[in-house]
Amino acid sequence: MIEVLGVGKQFGGITALNPLDWTIGKGEWWGIIGPNGSGKSTLMRLLSGVERVSSGVVNINGKNVTDYSRKQLSRMMAVLQQEGIAPIHYPVREVIEMGRYPYMDWLGRDSSENVDSLIEGIMDKLKLHELAERPLDELSGGQRQRVALGQVMAQEPSILLLDEPTSFLDIHYQQQFMELVANWRKETGITVIAVLHDLNLAAQYCDKLLVLRDGKAVGMGTPQEMLTAENIRVVYEVEPVVVAHPASGVPQVLLSRQTM
Numbered sequence: 001m002i003e004v005l006g007v008g009k010q011f012g013g014i015t016a017l018n019p020l021d022w023t024i025g026k027g028e029w030w031g032i033i034g035p036n037g038s039g040k041s042t043l044m045r046l047l048s049g050v051e052r053v054s055s056g057v058v059n060i061n062g063k064n065v066t067d068y069s070r071k072q073l074s075r076m077m078a079v080l081q082q083e084g085i086a087p088i089h090y091p092v093r094e095v096i097e098m099g100r101y102p103y104m105d106w107l108g109r110d111s112s113e114n115v116d117s118l119i120e121g122i123m124d125k126l127k128l129h130e131l132a133e134r135p136l137d138e139l140s141g142g143q144r145q146r147v148a149l150g151q152v153m154a155q156e157p158s159i160l161l162l163d164e165p166t167s168f169l170d171i172h173y174q175q176q177f178m179e180l181v182a183n184w185r186k187e188t189g190i191t192v193i194a195v196l197h198d199l200n201l202a203a204q205y206c207d208k209l210l211v212l213r214d215g216k217a218v219g220m221g222t223p224q225e226m227l228t229a230e231n232i233r234v235v236y237e238v239e240p241v242v243v244a245h246p247a248s249g250v251p252q253v254l255l256s257r258q259t260m
């Protein structure tokens, strides 16, 4: 469980995040939504412990995130960013294996059992066998993001933080990426927190949404509760039409042309 207790962040005179209370249950999938500059990435960086809070505390399983060593934290939590991983000239299989770093001793040995079958299983699941020997820097952005997901799967975390993971992907790869994460969660019960700009994807995949605006939480709840036309109008300053998805019933947001 993750507890965010009065967590705020200031950069000099800028308040990036006002004190926030938020509880994330084990196995939940939360989306963080809100306009540009509303504090989403700042919050993610506070959750992952790479940024220090200005006030409050982030507890993970009852312990302050800053009290874990980097290695302990990496065994528990994986972070995947918009660009996935840097396009290095390493074969895909090796890049996936790099995800085992938190489990390696100082000689680079991974003492866990069944590492080979873990890596094979990930390569299977993500259909990466045909790319296994290709260097990462020769792959497309969508393929690279799949490899990045494979790398964090190899990390075997119990918490996955995604910061706009689908922003550069076409709709095929967006759906593929979200489905892979959804299946991973189903299989392992991993907790997922994802910053998403695409409200329709957020509605389809997240159990709950935290809505930020100007560094303040303006709401948290189910997609049905949060993605109302009124909320979207206020938070994003657009004229939306919210409809129910014909198959699943979850809210989907359409934009209307502004009249001149």
Ligand SMILES: Nc1ncnc2c1ncn2[C@@H]1O[C@H](COP(=O)(O)OP(=O)(O)OP(=O)(O)O)[C@@H](O)[C@H]1O
Residues within 6 Å of the ligand: 011, 014, 015, 016, 034, 035, 036, 037, 038, 039, 040, 041, 042, 043
């Ligand atoms: N390192 C920093 N130094 C100074 N100000 C910062 C820093 N990081 C973020 N900010 C400010 O904090 C506010 C929130 O930024 P943040 O990146 O968290 O927003 P965001 O919601 O993730 O935005 P976007 O959707 O554009 O990625 C912004 O006003 C930003 O300029």
